[in-house]
Amino acid sequence: MRDIHETRVLVVEDDPILREQLRELLVREGYRSVRAEGTLADALLVAATWQPQLLLLDVMLPDGNGFDLLRRVRETGDVPALFLSARDEDESRLRGLGMGADDYVTKPFLPAELLLRVAAVLRRSYHLPDAPPPVTLGDAVVDLATGEVTRNGVVTATLTAKEHALLKRLAESRGSIVTTDELCRSIYGDEFGYANALAILVRRVREKIEANPSRPRWIVTMRGLGYRLMREEAR
């Protein structure tokens, strides 16, 4: 498998309208094999014969629940699963008890968010290369795959691993504030004691991507909160 869109995705959701919407959403996004079922029994049958490579499961099904379904499907093979949860109680189960879920989204979810999560679960489970689109910052372009900063077709700088991690995290939430805590967790793996290191790291990245690092246009400091990577149109 080279492309996540080649995966066979089985949607199990009892609400017929939402089920069809989910199927359509995935097909529109480019997933070529998508099937949708409404009951645990039907889903088990399809799982046995069709061998899905990703399960998108509603927790509550008319004849059981998504957790049971996943457990029974996993008896025969390891399949990643993403849950659709509509109950707070399920969320605490999903978070805490290791029900085998690779991820979950809460109803009602934004379609774009669901697609991002589906793609992330697939990449993680099948070790597919993460091919993030290049980050365009005015006349500079950062290729996150190589870490190279290009200006007018000329490579002007290369990001270190930590600098790359910082820009990647900010680019994932481009236009939104990412708190210092979140940045530290994703760059250093810990929230505490990296505030100064983070500030230094941000300065270094700015030196590589900003036209004027002391008056940053792209990585903007949100005082007391964190940083925001500005969107292109938001100049």
Place this chain on the structure above:
Amino acid sequence: MRAPVARAREGLVTAASCVLGAVTILVANALIVGIVVLALHLMGADDVGPQVSEVSASLTEADGAYRISEGVARDLRDHGCWAMLIDERGEVAWSLDLPDDVPSSYTPAEVASFARWYLNDHPVTRWQHGEGLVVVGLPEGSVWKYSFSSSLTALGGGALLVAAIFLADLVVLVALARILARRSWRQRDDARNEWVAAVSHDVRTPLSAVVADASSLAESPGLDEAGRLRAERIVSKSRETAELLADLNTANRLRYAMEPVDARPVHLAAVVRQAVAGHMEGLADGHELELDVSPATEGISVRGSEALLRRMVSNLVGNSIRHNPQGCRVAVSLDIREGLLGSRIGRRCVLCVKDDGRGFGAETLSTLRQRPGSDLPEHGLGLVIVRRIAAAHGGWATFENGERGGCTCTVVLPASAG
């Protein structure tokens, strides 16, 4: 991490009613037993035959011979009784229907020993008559007599023992009542929680369909700008509805200050930053949001649920923004209040959300000042939840209006050790 005062109050009320109930039952029982015994005794007294005093009174002496009146003699026979007169020498001077097993002469010691109780298993009563002693015997097994004597000390000890056993019974009763009451509360809570969770689930699924369609619509190229804005509004309002449902669910679960199920150390400063950052996005013109996290709070954690604490901060900020559509300045601050003598014992985190907007209405303020656990208000669920989340984490929330307008919400939470 319950609301201890409310729990204690409920407990006291239950205990008091149990004690009162037990005492009432005890008094009622004693009364009933007393009345029944008295009634039986009165009825039984008639039934057992003539009183020995009557027999004695009707026994007359004429010329060395004794006679008893006909009526009393019949009465004695009707009840199967017998009677005799023992003179001063211990001889039976007169008798009526004396059974064979009753001797006809007695030593003073024998008289003393039977006189009050039994004579050869016949229950007897006696009466002083002139120079002799009238004895009336009842049929065997018709009356139960018992001699009781005790030293006063032992009697006192016995009374104490009875009191102690009674108290112990009360304690057992109270404990039993508490267990039963708690079980019924839990069942009721569970039923309600289940119901609200089910409703919330049932509404969220159609909401998902609404959001999915409205989102696709917003992205469809055929739509003009106004149409796109409308579609986006459907998305945001649907998500707001879902948030309200989540609030309702949370409020319901925290109604009896149930502790967070997934309690763990939560870095409060990070939660506050995240919640404030969330509100920073899409902040309308005229609104300002400031955050001041004291460096002392960095790395300090509060034991509890991260999701609930984030909801708490978010509700506070959201409340200020929502209720001041004309715009306002919201200042969020987080600080540490040192514990006992500046130590870590009793150290608390103080979260303060202050705005310069309209302030609370009188009604809202009074609702917010009622004790936690009282009924949900019709409006302002968000702040009630703030209070409940604070209580569930062993802290409290206060709400007040500023002297020059605006309002201040303060949440105090115990910092976890370490």
